[in-house]
Amino acid sequence: MSHDLEHGASVPTGARYALWIVLGFLAATVGGGFAMKSLDLGWTGAAIYVVFLLAITVTLMRWVQRTGMQSGCSSAAITRYNRRMLWGTIGYMIGLFAAVWLFNSGHVGRPWLWGVALLPTVPVLAMVWAMGRLLVEEADEYIRFRLVKQALFATGGLLAVSTIWGFLEQFDLVVHVPVWASVPVFAVMLGVGQCFRWVRS
Amino acid sequence: MKNRLKVLRAERDWSQQDLGDRLGVSRQSVNAIETGKYDPSLPLAFRISDVFELPIEKIFLRD
Numbered sequence: 001m002s003h004d005l006e007h008g009a010s011v012p013t014g015a016r017y018a019l020w021i022v023l024g025f026l027a028a029t030v031g032g033g034f035a036m037k038s039l040d041l042g043w044t045g046a047a048i049y050v051v052f053l054l055a056i057t058v059t060l061m062r063w064v065q066r067t068g069m070q071s072g073c074s075s076a077a078i079t080r081y082n083r084r085m086l087w088g089t090i091g092y093m094i095g096l097f098a099a100v101w102l103f104n105s106g107h108v109g110r111p112w113l114w115g116v117a118l119l120p121t122v123p124v125l126a127m128v129w130a131m132g133r134l135l136v137e138e139a140d141e142y143i144r145f146r147l148v149k150q151a152l153f154a155t156g157g158l159l160a161v162s163t164i165w166g167f168l169e170q171f172d173l174v175v176h177v178p179v180w181a182s183v184p185v186f187a188v189m190l191g192v193g194q195c196f197r198w199v200r201s
Numbered sequence: 202m203k204n205r206l207k208v209l210r211a212e213r214d215w216s217q218q219d220l221g222d223r224l225g226v227s228r229q230s231v232n233a234i235e236t237g238k239y240d241p242s243l244p245l246a247f248r249i250s251d252v253f254e255l256p257i258e259k260i261f262l263r264d
Contacts, residue, residue: 074227075227139225140226140227140230141226141230141241141242141245142226142227142229142230142233142234142239142241143227143229143230145239
């Protein structure tokens with residue numbers, strides 16, 4: 001991986017490599033989801049798919065951590081954040097799988113359904129907490145400045161997308177999107193902001 | 202803001218990582234300050250001044 005770290009003037013070749021990694025991850029998750037649905041592999045297939053997703057998520061996040069440390073862009077706070085997000089992601093996948101399985105089993109009484117429905121939310125809220133803690137714990141002022149900018153961009157992007165889609169949905173022009181999609185949209189906007197930063201650098 | 206960070210660093214044969222370690226910030230932060238993409242806070246500017254043993258005005262130049 002060759003790039004001018006000292007001057008930072010050129011776009012690092014690692015960014016193109018990273019783009020392929022992210023696109024591969026998206027293809028595996030989204031493409032795998034469509035494949036799962038069309039092939040109808042049942043609960044065993046779904047469990048195998050979840051384990052596969054966990055494995056590539058762990059691999060991706062460890063690659064992100066290593067790359068950050070090698071290029072001098074990491075910190076103790078970011079390392080803790082990555083670890084918390086990884087556990088949050090694992091918890092979310094397991095919680096979501098369990099919630100859907102329990103719901104579809106038909107054996108869960110209505111009062112217990114509230115707890116089942118909220119199973120995936122606990123790790124997601126933990127991830128939101130982890131994002132907040134990162135801003136508090138990050139001691140490097142420039143990294144903190146960049147993180148805040150990224151969060152503002154992602155928030156603005158989420159507001160724009162949800163407003164536009166909401167009105168299009170209101171006039172029956174697009175399909176309904178559940179509200180929990182706001183978190184993945186926010187995450188996508190974080191990635192889009194990062195891509196803009198790479199291109200501008 | 203223009204600054205002489207790169208020159209001062211080169212005089213001491215320090216890499217960006219070396220300076221970052223001395224200041225307690227990341228290599229990325231040093232790079233951003235050197236290239237004028239980011240102006241340091243007062244506490245960080247004073248730490249830079251201490252590390253190079255020069256007044257702030259000798260390191261950071263008015264536009």
